[in-house]
Amino acid sequence: ALRVAEVEKGKTPEDFQQVYNAIAKKIIDDDEYDNYIGYGPVLVRLSWHSAGTFDKNDNSGGSYGGTYRFPKETNDPSNKGLQNAKAFLEPIYEQFPWISHGDLYTLGGVTALQEMQGPKVPWRPGRVDLPESATPENGRLPDAENGADYVRNFFKRFGFTDQEVVALIGAHALGKTHMANSGYEGPWGAATNTFSNEFFVNLLNEQWKKEKTEAGNSQYNSPSGFMMMPTDFALKEDNTYLKYVKKYAENQDVFFEDFKNAYKKLLENGIEFPEGTPTIVFKTLDEQEQ
Ligand code: DDH
Structure with missing residues (x-):
């Protein structure tokens, strides 16, 4: 009930x-x-x-x-x-x-x-x-050492669509990962306490290199000092997810509207x-x- x-x-x-x-x-x-x-x-x-x-x-x-x-x-x-x-x-x-x-x-x-x-x-x-x-x-709660199939399946438990999943993960523009908490280290972008579409812009535009963290996790690093976890990077590797990544990177207003609705849900x-x-x-x- x-x-x-x-x-x-x-x-x-x-x-x-x-x-x-x-x-x-x-x-x-x-x-x-x-x-x-x-x-x-x-x-x-x-x-x-x-x-x-x-x-x-x-x-x-x-x-x-x-x-x-x-x-x-x-x-x-x-x-x-x-x-x-x-x-x-x-x-x-x-x-x-x-x-x-x-x-x-x-x-x-x-x-x-x-x-x-x-x-x-x-x-x-x-x-x-x-x-x-x-x-x-x-x-x-989700395990970041996974790809697109895992992410899609994980969010079925909530009834979220592909579009809603991509919008929600855009919250990773905020804050950072901490080695002591999760075995990942670093921020996804520059403006860690301003909400924006920076996560999507960086995912598309940075030069990513897959490396191992000191905790043994896989993490993508860029020369600007930004990072992505495997579940973040997966949004670029899946064609349906990628469509929304591009849309949100191009238009912050559309991202804000879709994020608001998915987060409320x-x-x-x-x-x-x-x-x-x-x-x-x-x-x-x-x-x-x-
Ligand atoms: Fe996240 N997230 N998240 N996340 N998340 C981490 C940090 C933050 C996953 C794993 C991690 C969402 C989805 C996912 C925020 C918001 C949201 C960290 C690092 C890991 C690991 C924690 C640490 O080291 O301190 C995974 C996996 C997923 C996934 O869905 C596949 C969603 C949907 C949101 C949301 O808010 C809607 C935020 C904000 C942070 C930064 C926290 C901080 O202290 O800074």
């Missing part, structure tokens, strides 16, 4: 805008994180991993229950590095203890994306904390929002200052 959203009692879009603002201000205040990349990218990654356990076959996992908060999921090897985002959000939760964890993790990603000049992502509240027993087993997978649930388009801090 679908999980039914229940908006936190008495809360209005203005209350969620207050949470947005607190997260956005803390991103600015704690700007030294990860050599001044800041917390934006790791918050986006947490939102994706909190939702990325979804399985449409039995409607298990997903963002709804906020089960990332339980040790089994926090300590999933695929979630290494995300404890930094979890710690970042703890004082936010203390300030707004009425919010569900699923709402907090997804709202954290939407806030970070918008504050990094990404598209506006319409967001709906009402995820409900589920008990520890609802925590999915480890192993539902990712964050809402498996949830039924009853009529009357507000759809909130948050104002950025900049817009509120004007």
Whole structure:
């Protein structure tokens, strides 16, 4: 059965805008994180991993229950590095203890994306904390040492199309890989805390050389100091994926529109929002200052 959203009692879009603002201000205040990349990218990654356990076959996992908060999921090897985002959000939760964890993790990603000049992502509240027993087993998140067939098959569990998959992986314009977390090292591009179509531009235009990392993984490196993981590079090796890579490299507006839609779907997978649930388009801090 679908999980039914229940908006936190008495809360209005203005209350969620207050949470947005607190997260956005803390991103600015704690700007030294990860050599001044800041917390934006790791918050986006947490939102994706909190939702990325979804399985449409039995409607298990997903963002709804906020089960990332339980040790089994926090300590999933695929979630290494995300404890930094979890710690970042703890004082936010203390300030707004009425919010569900699923709402907090997804709202954290939407806030970070918008504050990094990404598209506006319409967001709906009402995820409900589920008990520890609802925590999915480890192993539902993707393994980067794979090619296009794996990627296509992996995202079937969510019901995503080829186009949606390519758009979503464009999030790798943000942040970087860290040897200690994943056995990969380096950023995909130059603007690590500004959302853009740079991932696709670099995938097409850089001179890539396949090398082994010190952890024994395969990684593509370019003379500019950028990297791609095998699942990233796969988007160039598959003709259907490549079509969308080219489209997004040529037109950032099209990428932003498609990313917004696919990311919203990712964050809402498996949830039924009853009529009357507000759809909130948050104002950025900049817009509120004007
Ligand atoms: Fe990713 N990602 N990701 N990713 N991801 C990593 C970092 C970041 C895969 C593997 C990794 C998405 C899809 C995939 C972000 C967002 C998104 C790292 C490095 C690995 C490994 C972690 C580390 O070392 O710290 C794989 C495999 C896939 C796949 O789908 C095949 C998607 C869909 C998103 C999204 O947000 C929609 C972000 C942001 C980061 C950077 C994190 C950081 O700390 O910086």
